[in-house]
Amino acid sequence: xxxxxxxxxxxxxxxxxxxxxxxxxxxxxxxxxxxxxxxxxxxxxxxxxxxxxxxxxxxxxxxxxxxxxxxxxxxxxxxxxxxxxxxxxxxxxxxxxxxxxxxxxxxxxxxxxxxxxxxxxxxxxxxxxxxxxxxxxxxxxxxxxxxxxxxxxxxxxxxxxxxxxxxxxxxxxxxxxxxxxxxxxxxxxxxxxxxxxxxxxxxxxxxxxxxxxxxxxxxxxxxxxxxxxxxxxxxxxxxxxxxxxxxxxxxxxxxxxxxxxxxxxxxxxxxxxxxxxxxxxx
Amino acid sequence: xxxxxxxxxxxxxxxxxxxxxxxxxxxxxxxxxxxxxxxxxxxxxxxxxxxxxxxxxxxxxxxxxxxxxxxxxxxxxxxxxxxxxxxxxxxxxxxxxxxxxxxxxxxxxxxxxxxxxxxxxxxxxxxxxxxxxxxxxxxxxxxxxxxxxxxxxxxxxxxxxxxxxxxxxxxxxxxxxxxxxxxxxxxxxxxxxxxxxxxxxxxxxxxxxxxxxxxxxxxxxxxxxxxxxxxxxxxxxxxxxxxxxxxxxxxxxxxxxxxxxxxxxxxxxxxxxxxxxxxxxxxxxxxxxxxxxxxxxxxxxxxxxxxxxxxxxxxxxxxxxxxxxx
Ligand SMILES: Cc1cc2nc3c(=O)[nH]c(=O)nc-3n(C[C@H](O)[C@H](O)[C@H](O)COP(=O)(O)OP(=O)(O)OC[C@H]3O[C@@H](n4cnc5c(N)ncnc54)[C@H](O)[C@@H]3O)c2cc1C
Ligand SMILES: Nc1ncnc2c1ncn2[C@@H]1O[C@H](COP(=O)(O)O)[C@@H](O)[C@H]1O
Numbered sequence: 001x002x003x004x005x006x007x008x009x010x011x012x013x014x015x016x017x018x019x020x021x022x023x024x025x026x027x028x029x030x031x032x033x034x035x036x037x038x039x040x041x042x043x044x045x046x047x048x049x050x051x052x053x054x055x056x057x058x059x060x061x062x063x064x065x066x067x068x069x070x071x072x073x074x075x076x077x078x079x080x081x082x083x084x085x086x087x088x089x090x091x092x093x094x095x096x097x098x099x100x101x102x103x104x105x106x107x108x109x110x111x112x113x114x115x116x117x118x119x120x121x122x123x124x125x126x127x128x129x130x131x132x133x134x135x136x137x138x139x140x141x142x143x144x145x146x147x148x149x150x151x152x153x154x155x156x157x158x159x160x161x162x163x164x165x166x167x168x169x170x171x172x173x174x175x176x177x178x179x180x181x182x183x184x185x186x187x188x189x190x191x192x193x194x195x196x197x198x199x200x201x202x203x204x205x206x207x208x209x210x211x212x213x214x215x216x217x218x219x220x221x222x223x224x225x226x227x228x229x230x231x232x233x234x235x236x237x238x239x240x241x242x243x244x245x246x247x248x249x250x251x252x253x254x255x256x257x258x259x260x261x262x263x264x265x266x267x268x269x270x271x272x273x274x275x276x277x278x279x280x281x282x
Numbered sequence: 283x284x285x286x287x288x289x290x291x292x293x294x295x296x297x298x299x300x301x302x303x304x305x306x307x308x309x310x311x312x313x314x315x316x317x318x319x320x321x322x323x324x325x326x327x328x329x330x331x332x333x334x335x336x337x338x339x340x341x342x343x344x345x346x347x348x349x350x351x352x353x354x355x356x357x358x359x360x361x362x363x364x365x366x367x368x369x370x371x372x373x374x375x376x377x378x379x380x381x382x383x384x385x386x387x388x389x390x391x392x393x394x395x396x397x398x399x400x401x402x403x404x405x406x407x408x409x410x411x412x413x414x415x416x417x418x419x420x421x422x423x424x425x426x427x428x429x430x431x432x433x434x435x436x437x438x439x440x441x442x443x444x445x446x447x448x449x450x451x452x453x454x455x456x457x458x459x460x461x462x463x464x465x466x467x468x469x470x471x472x473x474x475x476x477x478x479x480x481x482x483x484x485x486x487x488x489x490x491x492x493x494x495x496x497x498x499x500x501x502x503x504x505x506x507x508x509x510x511x512x513x514x515x516x517x518x519x520x521x522x523x524x525x526x527x528x529x530x531x532x533x534x535x536x537x538x539x540x541x542x543x544x545x546x547x548x549x550x551x552x553x554x555x556x557x558x559x560x561x562x563x564x565x566x567x568x569x570x571x572x573x574x575x576x577x578x579x580x581x582x583x584x585x586x587x588x589x590x591x592x593x594x595x596x597x598x599x600x601x602x603x604x605x606x607x608x
Contacts, residue, residue: 017419020556025422034423108388109397136425137418137537140388140398143358147392152359152470155385158531169473173531174381175486175540176293177477181357184469193521193538194531214525247397251413252426259563262584264575268597271569271587272605279567279584281490281546282513282602 007069007162007203009054010124011093012115013047015077015084016135027253034253043084046130050191052216053160053201054128055092061206068205070094074118076101076111082232090219090227101237107248108136112144114240119149124186125166131156131190142190152183158194162204284373285318289325289365289386290337291378294355294475296329298336300487301378303445306340308405308438309376310446315407316373319343323368323458325361327354334455339448350460355472356382358389363461366393369433374412379437379541380486387437397429401541403442420537421560440486441543441564478532480517485535488516490546493535493562496522497551497572497591502529505595506550512602518542518562520552536561551591554579571595 017036019025026035043051051073058069073088074097075081085096099114119127127146132139146153154160154170158178161169166185171178173192183189194200198211219227265271275282286309291299302322309320322337323346324330334347348364369375369390377383379401391398403424404415414436415426429435485491490513494506502523510517519529521536535542537557543564550571552558555578562568563582570583573590580586587594 019419019422025419027423034419034425107397109392109395112392132538134537135419137401137416137420138398139384139400140391143385143388144392144398146358146466147362147389150464150466152466153385153389154470155358156381171476172381174475175532176484177475177530177532179475180473182471182473187469192531193534194525197525247430248399248427249430250425250427253418254424254426256417256421256424256563259568259582261581262568262586264580264586264588268587268589268594268601271585271598272601274585275546275567275569276605279546281567282605 005070007058007126008122008124009058009069009071009126009128010119010122011047011051011054011071011073012111012127012129012141013051013073013075013084013088014044014133015041015075015081016044016133018042019134027255031252031254043087044130044133046132046134046191048216049193049196050128050130051088051091051093053191053195055217056201056206056212057126057128057160057162057203059203059205061202061210061212067094068203072097072122072124074099076106076114076237078102085232086227087219089230089232090224091217095230096232098232098234099237099240100234105237105246107246108138108140108144109247110237110241110244111141112148113244114237115141115145116148117240119145126185127188129188129190131192142188146188151187153188153190154181154183155190156192157189158192159200160189160195161202164204283318284316285343286312286316286320286374286376287369287372288320288322289375289377289383290322290333291380291382292324292326292330292333294477296326296333298333299378299380300445301380301440302337303340304440304443305376305378305438306446307443308402308436309374312374312405312412315410315412321346321372323348323365325353325364327351338453338455340446340453341449342453345453345455346458347455348458348460353460355475357467357470357472358386359467359470360463361386362389362393363463364458365390367461368458369394373433375433375435377437379439383437387435391435394433394435395431396433396435397431398435399427399429400437401439402436403439405436417560420556421563422556439541441541478530482510483514483516485516485518485533485540485542488542488544490515491518491535491542491544491562491565492548492550493518493520493552494523494529494550495520495552496526498523498528500528501592505592508599509548509595512599513546515546520558549579549583550595552579553577554581
């Protein structure tokens with residue numbers, strides 16, 4: 001059966017305080033919260049990669065202007081995150097949804113429960129998302145969502161090839177190598193860093209030999225203007241996950257103990273001598 | 283009294299992974315607050331019984347095993363229903379913070395509607411409740427959380443928990459049936475595992491690690507293998523080296539790669555980005571070889587050598603060999 005929309009993909013994206021930043025993460029004096037003031041906010045890098053993968057799956061790499069499918073981005077955040085959604089729309093996503101809430105009202109369980117409600121309403125064929133959000137580093141939402149909707153999943157994906165309609169061959173980066181899984185849609189894929197290499201993602205419309213530029217695509221200026229007119233709906237967390245509340249509250253935060261710089265050795269001979277007599281590791 | 287259940291990790295060859303022993307240590311650390319005992323569940327195809335026997339030597343109240351042909355190659359869709367079914371009798375479910383545990387445990391947690399704390403570096407008891415300590419923001423902060431659901435699910439970072447040691451006596455073994463799977467299981471198929479073959483120790487277990495960065499270029503193995511051989515070390519890499527194709531993905535050390543804490547870590551041609559540091563700063567002794575004296579890696583290296591790696595590494599290998607011979 002030919003689908004109305006060839007492939008519909010839901011991509012949850014989170015706006016995070018970038019830990020890779022000159023003003024490093026601070027903890028408030030009470031130790032009760034991470035102080036993100038002065039940090040730069042950006043799209044979680046893994047979600048940027050997920051969006052790129054979703055775009056590649058809904059186009060022919062040679063003629064990317066013609067969309068073959070629909071990418072819907074969703075975030076759970078306050079209004080300020082709408083700039084992140086607009087950026088995703090400018091990059092090529094077709095539609096956006098913001099679920100109004102705040103970071104401190106969320107945990108992975110809640111996000112997954114709410115995403116389930118969205119999946120039931122939107123009926124995508126695929127959820128593509130980051131393997132982890134680099135603020136909490138919790139790495140759980142994709143796996144949870146897959147279970148809640150009883151879909152197969154392929155986490156930590158470094159490559160995705162659409163073998164045929166509804167069939168993905170996914171290369172997962174695992175300890176010890178690459179694990180190849182075949183999943184039938186609908187499914188959840190969570191992506192790892194290497195998903196944005198040039199030959200990592202191929203839709204069935206893209207020739208096998210086609211190579212993208214490494215990395216994510218950037219939005220040209222006209223697309224940024226056009227993105228302002230793309231649909232952006234809002235919903236509330238309460239309508240998607242009624243009666244649910246946070247179950248993994250954080251009571252305390254600390255800075256890790258800092259290592260001190262040691263010494264500079266003058267040459268290889270001194271290094272070996274110190275490693276053997278001082279550090280006693282060789 | 284509440285009990286803990288540890289999910290054992292087996293390799294694709296059905297051999298027990300050492301990461302499991304760290305998960306056992308995590309469970310033991312949680313026991314005083316729980317007041318009960320810990321059990322172990324192992325799933326797999328043929329050969330998993332052998333792993334169960336091996337696991338019976340770690341002091342568990344019981345070792346449960348579920349052996350089924352459909353469990354030979356791990357997929358979460360086939361494992362999660364059984365793990366969740368068994369876990370219903372426990373207050374705490376502990377897995378390994380490896381690609382296996384991080385894939386499986388959140389899925390099981392969702393099935394149990396349980397809260398999850400991943401990649402824990404510590405667990406303690408406060409006012410009779412378990413507090414989970416875990417790194418966040420690429421290791422720039424540690425957060426302590428509680429899990430407010432009847433069953434709590436966590437994964438333990440191997441580098442933070444000393445592997446459990448065998449004790450005297452053997453735990454009783456019991457077989458458990460495989461639970462019915464959902465529709466998801468029929469839509470996933472294991473195709474193959476492209477294993478990175480190596481005679482070297484595994485990154486997570488190694489006493490010494492030699493890691494290379496972008497600077498190694500196509501000479502990654504040519505330059506670093508002799509050094510790793512001389513030290514009996516595992517090989518690691520920065521993301522940049524992996525992205526460029528100089529080293530396999532499985533080598534990546536860092537926030538989103540492997541977390542290592544060997545006695546000796548040698549960073550060669552690695553600048554020291556926070557995401558890399560997050561994966562190795564627990565090492566006992568850190569050596570950095572970099573030609574840029576301002577590279578951030580020198581801020582945490584115990585011994586820094588400012589030098590061109592293409593000269594320094596071969597010289598280091600000769601020096602080590604000479605020392606051994608002498
Ligand atoms: C979401 C996210 C996750 C990430 N996760 C990880 C992760 O898990 N692990 C990780 O490593 N990175 C990770 N990164 C990437 C990280 O930010 C850095 O880009 C990466 O670690 C840099 O690798 P590098 O040090 O090899 O390369 P560079 O930063 O390019 O450093 C190369 C170094 O080599 C030195 N050099 C050059 N030539 C020579 C020579 N001849 N002799 C000696 N020294 C020389 C240079 O002085 C320089 O310091 C992540 C980034 C993001 C955004
Ligand atoms: N607040 C959020 N809004 C949108 N997506 C989210 C949010 N939190 C988590 N996600 C998604 O879940 C993935 C995994 O996040 P986590 O399990 O929190 O590490 C992220 O890469 C996002 O795709």
